[in-house]
Structure formats: structure tokens, C-alpha cells
């Protein structure tokens with residue numbers, strides 16, 4: 001049966017980097033005879049400009065119908081001051097929530113060729129391979145009540161951090177299952193010394209661990225986890241945490257690998273339908289210059305093939321092609337170091353496509 005992939009380029013560097021991933025997809029389609037149909041939809045500021053809505057119904061319907069979504073990035077200063085509910089970020093959040101994409105997988109893997117690009121010492125990061133599992137449709141991102149209200153003659157901003165047992169349990173199961181398939185070590189990150197919501201989180205994770213006797217479960221406060229990630233990141237295998245902590249720690253983990261421009265992500269529902277996007281944002285400051293790194297998006301495409309299309313073989317071939325171009329010394333500006341060849345977004349995409357077809 002033909003698999004439907006929806007392409008949502010979004011804003012900023014989104015269209016540039018997604019175009020390179022589409023090149024790679026086309027080569028993969030030919031080489032592996034994949035039965036895939038693609039369609040495109042607007043999202044974020046680009047959708048707001050046309051439809052007055054960052055996630056118009058037509059885009060949401062296409063997303064619902066697709067087997068998987070390849071997503072670029074959204075947002076930019078142009079839309080920072082419009083009505084809050086219409087901002088690009090809200091479009092992405094609504095998409096995640098409407099499709100029930102509660103499990104966000106953010107691997108931080110250091111390609112050996114990039115050990116010098118990290119701001120940490122090579123010995124601290126060499127061989128790094130960790131996976132952050134972030135809860136994506138709950139917590140303080142979605143909790144009610146929320147808003148900005150008037151109180152005693154001044155404005156007061158407020159949000160609610162809330163998780164039900166079932167929400168914690170389902171993300172916990174995803175994390176334990178992934179740990180089983182990897183190094184069998186899971187670290188649950190909380191702030192149980194202060195926040196009740198994460199006290200419950202910790203309790204449920206501990207409860208779940210009885211179902212996974214082979215997985216070694218540990219708990220860490222988020223402040224310590226932030227410190228340990230830069231002190232000795234290789235102590236971790238899989239980390240599981242809530243929406244906000246996961247947002248922060250995954251950017252931090254990304255930087256360990258040299259550039260956030262390298263980090264892919266998958267956001268999955270219960271049935272493994274997924275949205276795949278680079279961890280980085282829309283980088284409006286460099287949009288349109290052809291210098292953005294498309295590798296995170298290309299690696300997101302690999303995750304799409306692995307998780308939603310069950311083609312781990314094709315995913316591996318794409319990851320190997322990325323490694324080949326890094327080995328050839330090709331670097332976009334963000335990962336460029338002395339002695340390597342600085343290439344544009346399109347040159348990087350072409351090189352990966354060529355390595356894949358070889």
C-alpha cells in the first residue's frame with residue numbers, strides 16, 4: 001500500500017532544509033523502490049500569512065490523513081507580536097496535540113567526524129549516544145488555567161504544570177521499551193523535591209520499573225541533570241522527562257554533538273504515526289542565505305522511515321550517507337572546522353543524495 005508522507009516546510013530556514021531532505025527521499029525512493037506519495041501543506045507563519053491561522057483546517061486534515069509528516073521549522077520575528085493564539089508556535093503545538101503525538105524522541109549522537117565541533121572536550125563527548133524521551137502533549141505546555149490577568153493593578157502571568165497517572169505511564173512505557181532496545185538504562189528527570197506534579201511522575205516511573213526488571217532505573221533532579229549533561233554526558237543511555245524539562249535538556253544535549261543543526265527528532269502517537277522534525281528552530285537570522293545545515297532534517301527523514309514506515313534498512317543507508325559526506329570533509333558553516341570544506345545547504349543535500357545513490 002502506498003504510504004502518504006506530508007511535507008510541511010514552515011518558516012525561516014524550514015523550506016531550504018526540507019527541500020534537501022526531499023532530494024534524499026527521492027533518491028531513496030528510486031534506490032529502494034519505496035511506494036510513497038508526498039503532498040505539501042502550509043504551517044506556522046507561512047500558513048498564517050495565507051489563511052490567518054498557523055494550522056488551517058486544510059493542513060490539519062492532510063496531517064491526519066498522512067502516515068507520517070516531515071516538518072521543517074516555524075516562527076520568526078514577523079509573527080512575534082500577532083495575537084497569541086495565531087502565533088506559529090501555537091500551530092505546531094496544536095498539531096502535536098490534535099494528532100496525539102505524545103512521545104518525542106530526541107537522540108543525541110555524536111558523529112566521530114564532528115568531535116572537534118563540540119564546545120566540550122573531545123574525550124567528554126566522543127562516542128556519545130544518548131536518547132531523550134520528552135513527553136510532548138501535556139505538562140505546563142498545555143495545562144489549564146493559563147494566561148495573563150490583571151490583579152491588584154498589575155498583570156500576572158500564570159501556567160499550570162499538570163500530568164495524570166495515565167499520561168506519565170504511557171510515556172514511561174515508551175521510554176522503558178526504548179531502553180530495553182538500547183543500553184537498558186533509564187534515567188527519569190524530575191524536580192520531585194519541589195514540584196508535586198513531578199513527585200507523582202517519579203512514583204509512577206518507579207511503579208513501572210517492576211514491569212521492566214532488566215532496565216536499571218535511576219532518578220535525577222533536573223538541575224543536576226543539566227549539570228551532568230555537560231560534566232559527563234556518557235553516563236546516560238535513555239532519559240525520560242516532561243514537556244518543559246525535555247525542551248530545555250534536548251537543546252543542551254544537542255549542543256554536545258557540535259551543533260543543534262545535526263539533531264533529528266520523532267514525535268509519535270500510540271500507533272507510531274509520527275511527525276519528524278529537526279530539533280532546531282527556524283533560525284530567521286540566516287534564512288534565505290543557503291547556509292543552514294540540512295542534516296538534522298535529513299536524519300529526521302531517516303527516523304521517519306525507521307519508525308513510521310518500518311524501513312530501518314533505508315534509514316540506516318541514509319545515516320551512512322550522512323556519515324560518508326562528513327568523512328569527505330564537507331561541512332556547513334555551523335559545524336565547520338579548520339581543514340574542512342565549507343558547503344552550502346544545497347551542496348550538503350546534493351552530497352548526501354549522491355552518497356545514497358552510490
Ligand code: IPM
Pocket residue numbers: 075089092093247279
Ligand atoms: C521544540 C521547540 C518548540 C517547543 C517550540 C517551537 C514551540 O522549541 O520543538 O523544542 O517548545 O516544543
Ligand code: MG
Pocket residue numbers: 247248251
Ligand atoms: Mg525546543
